[in-house]
Amino acid sequence: MAEEAAATIEDYDFSGTTAGASDVFPSEAGQIKKGGYIMIKGRPCKVVNVSTSKTGKHGHAKANFTAVDIFNGKKVEDVVPTTHTTYVPNVNRSEYQLLDIEDGFVSLLQEDGGTRDDLKLPDYPEGFDQEILKAYQDGKSLSLSVLSACGIDQIIAYKEEA
Amino acid sequence: MQVSVSMGSPDTVAVPPSTHETAKTAVLLPSDLLPAETPTVQGFDWNAAISSPEGVTLHGLLGSYLTTGFQATNLGLAIKEIERMRAWRLNDVPVATDEDEDLIDPGVRAQIKCKIFLAYTSNLISSGLRETLRFLVEHKMVDVVVTTAGGVEEDLIKCLAATRLGDFTMAGAELRKRGINRIGNLLVPNQNYCLFEDWLTPILHAMATEQTADGQRWTPSRLIERLGREIDHPDSICYWAAKHGIPVFCPALTDGSLGDMLYFFSYKQPEFAIDMVADIRRLNDEAVHAKATGMIILGGGLVKHHTCNANLMRNGADFAVFVNTGQEFDGSDSGARPDEAVSWGKVRADARPIKVYGDATLVFPLLVAQTFAKDEVLTARKGMGNGVGTGGNGVGECKRSRIE
Numbered sequence: 422m423a424e425e426a427a428a429t430i431e432d433y434d435f436s437g438t439t440a441g442a443s444d445v446f447p448s449e450a451g452q453i454k455k456g457g458y459i460m461i462k463g464r465p466c467k468v469v470n471v472s473t474s475k476t477g478k479h480g481h482a483k484a485n486f487t488a489v490d491i492f493n494g495k496k497v498e499d500v501v502p503t504t505h506t507t508y509v510p511n512v513n514r515s516e517y518q519l520l521d522i523e524d525g526f527v528s529l530l531q532e533d534g535g536t537r538d539d540l541k542l543p544d545y546p547e548g549f550d551q552e553i554l555k556a557y558q559d560g561k562s563l564s565l566s567v568l569s570a571c572g573i574d575q576i577i578a579y580k581e582e583a
Numbered sequence: 584m585q586v587s588v589s590m591g592s593p594d595t596v597a598v599p600p601s602t603h604e605t606a607k608t609a610v611l612l613p614s615d616l617l618p619a620e621t622p623t624v625q626g627f628d629w630n631a632a633i634s635s636p637e638g639v640t641l642h643g644l645l646g647s648y649l650t651t652g653f654q655a656t657n658l659g660l661a662i663k664e665i666e667r668m669r670a671w672r673l674n675d676v677p678v679a680t681d682e683d684e685d686l687i688d689p690g691v692r693a694q695i696k697c698k699i700f701l702a703y704t705s706n707l708i709s710s711g712l713r714e715t716l717r718f719l720v721e722h723k724m725v726d727v728v729v730t731t732a733g734g735v736e737e738d739l740i741k742c743l744a745a746t747r748l749g750d751f752t753m754a755g756a757e758l759r760k761r762g763i764n765r766i767g768n769l770l771v772p773n774q775n776y777c778l779f780e781d782w783l784t785p786i787l788h789a790m791a792t793e794q795t796a797d798g799q800r801w802t803p804s805r806l807i808e809r810l811g812r813e814i815d816h817p818d819s820i821c822y823w824a825a826k827h828g829i830p831v832f833c834p835a836l837t838d839g840s841l842g843d844m845l846y847f848f849s850y851k852q853p854e855f856a857i858d859m860v861a862d863i864r865r866l867n868d869e870a871v872h873a874k875a876t877g878m879i880i881l882g883g884g885l886v887k888h889h890t891c892n893a894n895l896m897r898n899g900a901d902f903a904v905f906v907n908t909g910q911e912f913d914g915s916d917s918g919a920r921p922d923e924a925v926s927w928g929k930v931r932a933d934a935r936p937i938k939v940y941g942d943a944t945l946v947f948p949l950l951v952a953q954t955f956a957k958d959e960v961l962t963a964r965k966g967m968g969n970g971v972g973t974g975g976n977g978v979g980e981c982k983r984s985r986i987e
Contacts, residue, residue, distance in 0.1 A: 478764060480781075481777050
């Protein structure tokens with residue numbers, strides 16, 4: 422995992438998941454609602470808005486999705502016929518206690534008592550990594566939220582523990 | 584007692600004319616004699632026709648239109664204008680001083696015909712007039728077609744599913760609930776458009792690939808040609824146009840179901856592009872390089888203006904027939920009479936263009952019956968489905984563009 426974490430997000434190709442992986446599951450596009458998740462151009466995204474146009478002169482009923490990439494915040498759009506099968510990413514969020522930060526990598530305490538050292542400080546949003554580093558260096562006790570989807574893990578939030 | 588007098592010299596005693604006399608002079612004002620050759624208004628002689636061997640025939644009836652007056656006369660004049668358009672040959676005009684070397688020979692000049700532009704609005708393709716328009720294109724009786732997006736897609740959709748007859752009075756909200764779209768008194772179910780989408784989308788993907796991989800530059804006319812090949816159905820105008828190399832121009836290709844499909848397609852393939860500039864070049868060049876042109880324009884709006892404007896490039900068409908329901912009082916181009924086109928140089932000042940006021944579904948089949956359908960080459964070779972007819976504007980058959 423260490424070498425994968427060092428690569429950039431763009432190196433990942435999500436379009437071909439293997440049968441055994443549960444990174445994504447199929448869903449009828451018409452079933453995906455605002456606040457849900459959807460794969461757009463191979464990226465896991467959170468749906469910010471859906472508008473549907475009923476069947477008409479333009480053909481089958483369509484769902485027009487406005488979504489935000491969950492890892493880099495980019496706004497993306499897609500239009501899918503509501504009866505088409507599209508993919509929804511399996512998104513998980515876990516909390517870990519921060520043990521150490523070294524060379525930009527964090528050391529996290531896992532539930533089973535072991536440590537996890539493969540995650541880098543996040544490069545999105547801008548300056549977030551510095552923020553975490555400073556909080557840690559100020560001696561605060563931090564718990565980090567890690568978002569997981571499609572084989573990517575990324576720190577997306579932190580909390581100060583009392 | 585003296586009666587006061589109102590007019591006349593002081594010497595005469597003028598008596599005011601009685602009311603009777605005034606009225607009589609007004610009504611029975613002697614008229615100028617019209618020239619003897621002025622045609623007489625004369626309608627169809629039913630008795631003569633019924634008692635004749637052939638009985639009442641369409642051609643006999645239409646023959647009477649010229650002298651019947653009002654729009655019947657205009658129809659008769661339009662028939663004459665189309666006959667002139669079809670009969671014109673380059674050897675009708677003297678050899679120009681700067682004429683091309685290979686256009687001097689009288690034998691060659693006798694082969695060169697007037698280039699005919701056929702323009703029609705999309706509602707006419709939704710209607711059964713589509714069959715009449717297809718007939719003209721099938722037999723290469725026109726050289727250039729100008730239409731709107733609906734004029735292309737309704738023609739293709741009819742090969743996938745039928746348009747149905749309805750009624751002008753069917754309630755909109757009810758139809759929407761049932762998923763049926765109304766065009767006047769015609770009905771097109773949503774399902775027809777779904778079939779169109781399913782048919783079109785893979786073709787668009789292939790076209791996008793050709794654009795990226797082979798550098799193919801798509802224009803509306805090339806796209807329509809491709810769709811004509813893909814539909815591969817003898818009922819379709821686009822099919823015959825592609826087969827005979829007759830370009831179909833549609834600058835507002837996005838204004839219809841095709842546009843909807845392109846909109847959705849742009850989410851999948853944002854780089855797919857359609858070049859309008861190349862098409863205006865192609866259309867205007869068709870007019871500029873023609874030795875004579877005729878326009879047959881059914882309807883108004885874009886199809887009318889775009890066709891006339893192309894002919895502006897050659898200082899005006901030599902022949903023109905407009906059939907539409909437009910009125911000029913609002914200053915619209917749709918309602919403008921041919922004389923307004925003359926003021927722009929879209930029709931030549933010495934031409935005899937004619938406008939027939941009326942619904943083309945009523946008027947145009949009659950026009951075709953008296954002109955194109957009486958084509959000697961066509962009627963002589965009955966049963967041949969290989970598109971015999973007039974066409975081309977060079978020596979013999981000229982090769983039209985394939986997908987370049």
